[in-house]
Amino acid sequence: MNWPRKDLIGIQDLSKEEIITILEMTTSFKEISKRDIKKVPTLRGKTVVLLFYEPSTRTRLSFEIAAKRLSADTTSLSASGSSFSKGETIMDAALNVMAMAPDCIVIRYPYAGIPQKLARELPCSIINAGDGYHEHPTQALLDMYSMQERFGTIEGLRVVIVGDIFHSRVARSNVYGLRKMGAHVSIVAPKTLLPPGIETWGVDIATDFDSVIPEADVIMMLRVQKERLNQQFFSDEREYSFFYGLNKHRVDMMNSDAAIMHPGPMNRGVEITHDAADSARSLILNQVENGVAVRMTLLYLSLGGSLHVD
């Protein structure tokens, strides 16, 4: 069996079986980063272009390290300091990059739908590294891998996602994936930060964080975008922390086996305190570690690898 997909645009497109395949292969790729020589020749002579129209550290770095450990050549373009700021359309920019014969374009873009459009129009692989409020599929895959690694399975897990659901592509991708994998998802958010149509997502919705804590296996905190504070959404950091922050008091309410997750970067003292971020329950750095392995898997599969690693 070969991997049939040229692209990874969203978790919504993947079947449960495809997610299982990715998670299974990730374990093999994770092992490579523990070797003394952290490099395999799998993608030697392949060109991966990282096209980031939004600032990023961990995602860009994670993809770059993943590609290099597979021996691919990488080159990064960011919106600032490039002619992308000269008024060229994204399609023209992408067609230009395509003309240089990359094997894969990893793209982050501030508006939804562009990765999908590129996937349809370009012959190379497109991997979505986050598009607007739409999806961030590699984040959800590394999150699911981290849960499976911690709990053995995702089936039946009770996952609580807390924060700005409205603006969060991480939340959307996780909801799609977790539900396909049989988890039970609850959303905790101020009403102003719930997206329209959420009643069709198949999740429970709570506004009282404390009420859902004791039953949760995983509490996934979302980053507060500070630029959205003091707008219509909610009043200030202190009020947000009081109602929706994960602090020592709430950590103590958690099930003894439950885990804490956060996609980063964290605003310590806002959505999460030191007690929570640095507790033994935290999977936050496991998420980052697993991100490299998940991205190696996806680069490998998308660039035409078979399902057996050489």
Place this chain on the structure above:
Amino acid sequence: MNWPRKDLIGIQDLSKEEIITILEMTTSFKEISKRDIKKVPTLRGKTVVLLFYEPSTRTRLSFEIAAKRLSADTTSLSASGSSFSKGETIMDAALNVMAMAPDCIVIRYPYAGIPQKLARELPCSIINAGDGYHEHPTQALLDMYSMQERFGTIEGLRVVIVGDIFHSRVARSNVYGLRKMGAHVSIVAPKTLLPPGIETWGVDIATDFDSVIPEADVIMMLRVQKERLNQQFFSDEREYSFFYGLNKHRVDMMNSDAAIMHPGPMNRGVEITHDAADSARSLILNQVENGVAVRMTLLYLSLGGSLHVD
């Protein structure tokens, strides 16, 4: 016969025979980017420094991909975020880079003459990636390659270059090269955008675009620098488009076999409309594709390769 040049500063320096050699070799290098493993070991262990004092996407990316496909190590420096902004002179910066033993410096600089000065003073190869209003030789070589690929020869081609000739290093390099190769060049521009001395360039000059279209084999549109609009040069985008833009009406006036070129990035709706940019006549993406191959050829030749690819 070995390639006698350490540097590539301008098309003005090259003989017709040298241009022919470059164009011939480009076909071999173009083939590499079509392979499954797009990499040859030719420049393994060589260091190529990309020193860009002006924003750039496609040129920097094209050189970087070209160097990596030849197995050279690359490192990029751009003016922003570097100590180049700390008031160091360009010569001191270049001497510093030279002290780190690069084999080649690819430089883009906002003022004319600096690449030539570096070529004289530094032992490594210098490739001019655009200096002020002077030259952009790799652009002209990829343009000529694209014409030769399309028409079989450059000799006798009737090429019309349209736009801001005054500020265009692309136009200057193309005029030098095309005339050496036996093409007939016409310039179409508002009088305010004709450089002094153009009567010595050996080109025809027209202000009425429509009058030259039917005879042209190639129409090469130049980018409008939007920051120059609404200055003394011409009034506004709409007026510019009306007199000098390539639109459906003008495409329909073209010879059935004629081609459209543009060095990018395009201002769609200003100097070129969708009808023209995306028509079957357009060589615009061929230009970008050929850019990688031309730059592989020049890196190969300048870094001491013989005229036979291993």
Place this chain on the structure above:
Amino acid sequence: MNWPRKDLIGIQDLSKEEIITILEMTTSFKEISKRDIKKVPTLRGKTVVLLFYEPSTRTRLSFEIAAKRLSADTTSLSASGSSFSKGETIMDAALNVMAMAPDCIVIRYPYAGIPQKLARELPCSIINAGDGYHEHPTQALLDMYSMQERFGTIEGLRVVIVGDIFHSRVARSNVYGLRKMGAHVSIVAPKTLLPPGIETWGVDIATDFDSVIPEADVIMMLRVQKERLNQQFFSDEREYSFFYGLNKHRVDMMNSDAAIMHPGPMNRGVEITHDAADSARSLILNQVENGVAVRMTLLYLSLGGSLHVD
């Protein structure tokens, strides 16, 4: 004997024997950059992350070239254009990078002490590329190597360091190293630019530059940070140049065998004139060249190499 240090934080931590070892090995690594194929497989499959929170050209470039010539994979993060600007703490950022399994993090940071903290908390190698006013150890090592190369030994050399000692990590690292190696160090600075506690550094202090010139073997000029001019420290560039600049008159007062050094980037016309910078006494470009070799040595030693190069 194996190199016992995972990290390089400051010259203050190194013994004289360790400095001697580094300087000895540097000669072998310097030879690699003179080869036709400037690359050895020593660090193949290793990941080096360059984490620069301050603008830099030569130091970042020097480390990057050093790592690539040892076949390590490198990836650069700078503060601008990254989520580091999103309010994440430096420790969280560093822990995130660590989770991606780098073998070495090279860090430049605007405040003192962070590299040391990372070295204690992270299992990978940390190399300090400059932290606040604290240390810049690879600069001092390349300076000492350049002196030893020029004079055969550092023991007994009379080194004069001139300029803004207060804000200079270069001065601190050099004073620590030179004194361990048996040199005699004199400091020349306006009194406003002498740090508190300098009387414990074991150096001579002079405010009259001319008085110490004839006895010096090495005159090391420090860069004037132009943003500090016209503050309380000293009046203006002209006055600074008059009292503390190295100009033709002062070069003529130097011992016939004496050398001029500067860590770069130079402010020509402020702390150093063309006559001094470009004189035959100048070791300034030797310093840059030796910087690559010293950094290759330190990457090699820190990443677990034995004391014999393969």
